[in-house]
Every structure is written in structure tokens, then in C-alpha cells.
Amino acid sequence: DTGVSQDPRHKITKRGQNVTFRCDPISEHNRLYWYRQTLGQGPEFLTYFQNEAQLEKSRLLSDRFSAERPKGSFSTLEIQRTEQGDSAMYLCASSGRRSYGYTFGSGTRLTVV
């Protein structure tokens, strides 16, 4: 296991289209987190899973955002009807225990044109 993988690395989409990002965490990690990061800012927490349960989703930016983690393995983040303001880096991180810190993926950079 080489770390947290995110796919795709870059996504350019037209406004109004739906996009889906995938995150594969470190296999033994049961916690998985999604963040949005805009230029010059720190990561902004969106949602997290413990195994397959989504324990916090109130921070998702709007009802256009949704996330899933079927079977407690990989996760997907979907943005429907994309807007230019959705352009950002979307980061995924996983953790085995909250005290150990979080291993981040390289992120998916979304550009909405």
C-alpha cells in the first residue's frame, strides 16, 4: 500500500455538468475525510466516514455535493450541476486512529469553465 490515491488528478468540466472523484485510502485505515482547498487557504473539511458510515456531512457545501463509501473501502465525492465557484483542489485523507494524524492524497484539481 503506497498511500492514499485520488483519481483523477485533474478535471476540467463545463459549468452545469456533474463530476465524480474517487479516493482509495490506505487499506487498514477505517476513517476517510474529504476536504476542499482553494488557493492560499487551508483545507476546508467537507465530510468524513468511519468505515461505511458517513458520520458528518453537515459541512458539505450545498446539496449539490454528496459522498459515498460503499463497503467501507474507496469513497466517491460527487458534485452535481457544477458552478465556477466549485473550482478548487479536492483532497482526501485517511486515518487509522485520530491520534496518529492523517495521510493525504495528492488531490483532484477541478476547473469549471
Added chain:
Amino acid sequence: AQTVTQSQPEMSVQEAETVTLSCTYDTSESDYYLFWYKQPPSRQMILVIRQEAYKQQNATENRFSVNFQKAAKSFSLKISDSQLGDAAMYFCALGGLTFGTGTRLTIIP
């Protein structure tokens, strides 16, 4: 609500010198964890050091150490013997949910 404040948007230090990055936070929890992460340009974020709130001893990882003042809710990062590879954005984080706005560290050769 939890908050993390990094009041230094940019810092610079001469190579081989020591630099301290500041972080203050606020939380109503008694059991929590604090982290410093490093994000080099166009590269992924990596964990630098972590501190458990119930431990009074300051964490140390090689050239990186923290000054954790629980009563003051302060958690600064000291980098000793700065190296060119230390140049990056540094983010202070409270648990996994709250990050500061970051400090951009430049190393001057």
C-alpha cells in the same frame, strides 16, 4: 466551534537557522490532538508532527519541535537547522476538521 489561527502568512529564514511558526486555537474539548502539516508547492500534504493535548511534554521529531501551551491554547512549531527542502506551506490543524490558513515558509540560501 473550533478555530485555528495562524497569524503569520509568510515567514523566511536563512538556511541552517531556526524559525518558529505560530498557531493558536480554540476548542471546548478536553481531549484533542494538534498537528502540523507541510505542503510543498504542487505536492501533497504530509504530517510533520503531532501533539496529544493530555501530554504536557512537547513533541519532537528530529529538527522539528513544538511549544505546546495548553492554557494559552498555543501550539507553535520550531524548525531547527532549516534546510532548503523545508520550504513549503505549513498548516496547523486541530484534529482532522479544522485547519489554519497556513504560513508560507521561504528558506534563504
